[in-house]
Amino acid sequence: MRIEKDALGELPVPDEAYYGIQTVRCSGNYDVTRHTYSEYPEVIRAMAEVKKACAITNAQISALDRRKSEAIVQACDEMIAGRFDKEFRVKIYRSQGTGVxxxxxxxxxxxxxxxxxxxxxxxxxxxxxxxxxxxxxxxVFPTAENIVFHRLIDKLGKSAEHFETVLRSKALEFKDTVRLARTGMQDAVPNTWGQVFGGWQCMIQRTRRALLSYSSVFQNIVLGGTAVGTGMGQQPGYAEHIYQNLSSVLGFEVRWARMDNEVIPDSAIFDGMRNTDHQMMLAAHVKALATAAGRIASDLMLVSSGPRSGLREVTLPKFGKGSSSYELGNEPYLPEVMMQVAHQAIAAEQMATYAANEDQLDHGSSNSGGFIELIDTMKTLTQALLLFADQCVAGVRVDEEVCLRNAEYSGSLSTMVSALYGYPTGVKIAKLAAKEGITCKEAALQEHLLPPGVAEELFDVRRLTDRKATVEMFRKYGKLRKIS
Known part of the structure; x- marks a missing residue:
């Protein structure tokens, strides 16, 4: 062991360690969890990239000896490559900022x-x-946070886009496959599985685009604000070069945060150094995407229920072997996983909300948990979307016979009678069909409301899934309409 000193005294540090006394002290001070920043290489990488850009800049403005700058840059490159991940002993709680x-x-x-x-x-x-x-x-640390989030948004966006592609392919596959829609868990009118998957695709696309639209927020950073935004301790020329150098190191553009029509110079810097509502907003976008995927998972669980007494309209691909009672059924493992990831995203947004609300004065010091939880959630969701898309949704099969029978026996098809003869007549047909266990088309024929040929067309469930075709049928048979 070696002995190191700081303003508070002396502490032993392992001889082989690259970290020092402040790391040891911080690790002990906030020892409320086993989890350390060694588990978050994306944070370590971002910190090293910031330090590299700073060393380059400080040498460029002659504030730092070039030999020392080159040595620091080399060490940063090694840290970026992951060499020192195990050297990060500081805990994830409160260690953000000074500790890291x-x-x-x-x-x-x-x-x-x-x-x-x-x-x-x-x-x-x-x-x-x-x-x-x-x-x-x-x-430094708020800058690293933004770098991490910018990259995670990109990865999550690509995963969501892949999920969209799978949903689109299923929409095309099932574009003519009729099913019975359900509202309030009750029988409704026909639509197609293609329309269902198309609606799901639209939902994922909308939430993905909203997430990506927020990515540029994390390119506005506060490096150069130093302690509270005033830039105290900054050397001449630093501000003029640091952003170009950091952008070059990162491989994407970052910029000094600014606001339009600011009354006080650098207002966006003072905002960025004390407020964390931007992380709360990101968490909301992540939650929206996660819960959208969770909604799809929940629906698939319902329509695949069975194998004998459930809806039995959809079959999910086999993914794992369950208990004996599930041997013949659909194992909804991946839908359940997707729903649990959605639950995690909901919790992450709550943590980010608390952090944004409870920071005090000039430092966003209470967002450690929200920051880490959001990283975990975004990484988990990125992987979950890919797994759910490829191992579950892509392999969904539809029982066309069951779906068609359910659609044709729906009492909601009496809507066609109501549109021609009024609501009371439609109710009469629906009740007759339910009482005798026949279709609404058969009930309408039994009551001699429609000629057989007309009934065949008006109750064609495939045609009824097409909005334009339905309107055209009423145009064609408008003379039969008897509503005063």
Whole structure:
């Protein structure tokens, strides 16, 4: 063990560790969970990318010795590659900000010093003086958060787009497959499975586009605000170069946050450093997408219920072997998983809401849990959508015979009689069909309301799924209409 000192005293640090005393102290101070930032390489990568851009910029403006800058940059590249993931011992709660920033600074300083001198330590590169130059935990970590979210949105958007593609293919596959629609869990009028899948596709597309439209928010960052937004400690020229350098390191554009028609200069920076409602809004978009997919999963569970006493209209692909009572049935494992991920997204939005509401004064310090929960939810949802699409939805099969029979025996088809002869006559036909166990078409013929040929056309369930065809039928048979 080596002994390191800080303003609070001395602590032992493992000889092999690249982290230092502040990491040890922070890890012990917030020891309320086993989960550390080592489990979140996307955060570590973003932190290292910020430090790399800062080191490049500080050398560019002659604030940092070029040899030290190059050593820090090399250490950052190694951290980006994942070499130091296990060195992040700080816990996920409250360790956001100072804890993660100092953990990053210490690892990079020790490694940079090792590159320059052959040994670890801070005699050449200091965590605060050199690695953290022109920075504060309060502007570095919010910047890293935005970088992480921007990338996760992109990945989640691609996953949702794939889900859309699968839904579209099923809509085309079942575009002529008639079913009985149900409203309030009661029999309604016919539509097609193609129309159902088309509606699902539209829902996923709408929520995906809303999510992606919010992505640009996370390109507006606060790096350069330092402690509270005033930029105290920033060296001349830093602000003019840091954003170009960081954009180059990241591979996508980031920019100094601005607002239109600001009364106070840099108002968007003061906003970004103290408020986390943008994460709450992101969580709402993620929840919308997740619950949309969960709704599809819930519907598939219902229509695949059986195998004898349920709706039995849809068969789900076999995914896993259940208990003996499920041997012959549809195993709704993946729909259940999708619904549980939706529940997680709902909880993540609640955590983000609490964080946005309960931050105090000039620092968004209470969003650790919301930040981590939203990362977990977005990663889980990204994978869940792919699994649900490929292993469940893509393999859905429809029992056309059962669906057609259900559609033809629906009492709601008496709507056709009501449209021609009025509501009381339609109710009469529906009751007669229910009493005698016949279709509404057969009841209408039995009551001599329609000629056989007309009845065949008016009660053609396939035609009734087409809005234009239905209107055209009433145009064709308008003379039969007897409503005063």
């Amino acid at each position: 920033n100092m953990n990053t600074n210490e690892v990079l300083a020790n490694r940079a010093n090792e590159i320059l001198t052959g040994h670890r330590g801070y005699d050449q590169v200091h965590p605060n003086t050199h690695v953290n130059m022109c920075q504060s935990s309060n502007d």
